[in-house]
Amino acid sequence: MSGIAHDLSRRLADRAEAVCRHYLSNGRREGRYWLVGGIRNTPGRSLFVRLQASAKGPAGKWTDAATGEHGDLLDIIRGSLVLNDFADVADEARTFLSLPHPEPEPAAPRRCVTPAPSGAIEAARRLFAMSQPIAGTLAETYLRRRGITLLHGTANLRFHPCCYYKPDDGSTETWPAMIAAVTDLSGRITGVHRTWLAPDGSDKAPVATPRKAMGDLLGSTVRIGVPDTVMAAGEGIETMLSLRQVLPSMAMAPALSAAHLAAILFPPALRRLYIVRDNDPAGDAARDTLIERANAEGIEAIPLSPALGDFNEDLQRLGIDALRTGVRVQLAPEDVARFMSLPP
Structure with missing residues (x-):
């Protein structure tokens, strides 16, 4: 994860429930998790987002039990809005967090879930x-x-x-x-x-x-x-x-x-x-x-x-x-x- 992505991911994790309510509005909170049908904000319960840090891992991490996919809240933004470029994901995250948008930088590698090499x-x-x-x-x-x-x-x-x-x-x-x-x-x-x-x-x-x-x-x-x-x-x-x-x-x-x-x-x-x-x-x-x-x-x-x-x-x-x-x-x-x- 690049420095920019790491910082945005950490800031989003601090507001994990607010992120979920905004981008995964078809889900709901159950205990320390947000449950929804999938990364595209479909109704259901197979995708769960950890809302608080615990012994099982940090806040903001998610897993889809139906597909095996997993990631962080930047991936939630990417998937729910169907964004392809990391620059667009970062811009959306900054808007949500009310952060200033920097001057254009070289695009970071696309973040996606891929099979292990x-x-x-x-x-x-x-x-x-x-x-x-x-x-x-x-x-x-x-x-x-x-x-x-x-x-x-x-x-x-x-x-x-x-x-x-x-x-x-x-x-x-x-x-x-x-x-x-x-x-x-x-x-x-x-x-x-x-x-x-x-x-x-x-x-x-x-x-x-x-x-x-x-x-x-x-x-x-x-x-x-x-x-x-x-x-x-x-x-x-x-x-x-x-x-x-x-x-x-x-x-x-x-x-x-x-x-x-x-x-x-x-x-x-x-x-x-x-x-x-x-x-x-x-x-x-x-x-x-x-x-x-x-x-x-x-x-x-x-x-x-x-x-x-x-x-x-x-x-x-x-x-x-x-x-x-x-x-x-x-x-x-x-x-x-x-x-x-x-x-x-």
């Missing part, structure tokens, strides 16, 4: 190949600190002791990181997800954005276990590994975000899909879209909802017995005997 996929594969299994590493320490101890079948999770991290100021740092391979239905790596860790593995690294993905994620997931006729899909890696503490033989598919969860591809043999939602509007929108897609494919879709914000929060704050009890009542009866672990 193949070079990003190759870089993701190289990073995963350079990483090591998580057993005995800070990645294992990090997961255990979050109550996650069953780590069988997690070959798609690895550890890198010195993974590059680039803050917004353009500098470069290195931190230990948990590296997750994002794969398509054939098992080919299409991207990776990095979770930078504190030097002792006690928590995530103290950086602005401790989680980032690279490569081509749309349709792919981090696959844990081998899917058969039944599997569970959700957003976060820790969320899905927490569920696996009580469903140790069920295949899990973290999609890494609500938008990507809504767009996952279904394995050919899949007949029942458990949709693990985070307890927020983004999770609701992803759930609704995925249920509709699964039913259209003849796949039974069953939502699994946490008692708190997500299943890792349930595991850490309520304990494994409460997590098991809460999940058990939501499973199909035949899957209780097939997948659920018994208390010790």
Whole structure:
């Protein structure tokens, strides 16, 4: 993002709800999000804009669960008014913000959502190949600190002791990181997800954005276990590994975000899909879209909802017995005997 775009985006984020009310007038506020049908201001609920900064990210960021597109409030202006040139988008943003219009400058590159270049996929594969299994590493320490101890079948999770991290100021740092391979239905790596860790593995690294993905994620997931006729899909890696503490033989598919969860591809043999939602509007929108897609494919879709914000929060704050009890009542009866672990 250029300096001009970054400054305008930041100013718009400070007035995120006002931007949404002006450019996405067919939507409405629900909690900390603005929900609307799409970037063209169509009625509906698939696009959600974060109105306040939170642990999930800064204000002004948006995701369309139906298409997988995402961006900031400059993209909202571009899409709602169907503007092609960044100069026009910037002029409109300045008008909305009551800022002076500068003398003409060379046009900045057009801002649009594009597929990840193949070079990003190759870089993701190289990073995963350079990483090591998580057993005995800070990645294992990090997961255990979050109550996650069953780590069988997690070959798609690895550890890198010195993974590059680039803050917004353009500098470069290195931190230990948990590296997750994002794969398509054939098992080919299409991207990776990095979770930078504190030097002792006690928590995530103290950086602005401790989680980032690279490569081509749309349709792919981090696959844990081998899917058969039944599997569970959700957003976060820790969320899905927490569920696996009580469903140790069920295949899990973290999609890494609500938008990507809504767009996952279904394995050919899949007949029942458990949709693990985070307890927020983004999770609701992803759930609704995925249920509709699964039913259209003849796949039974069953939502699994946490008692708190997500299943890792349930595991850490309520304990494994409460997590098991809460999940058990939501499973199909035949899957209780097939997948659920018994208390010790």
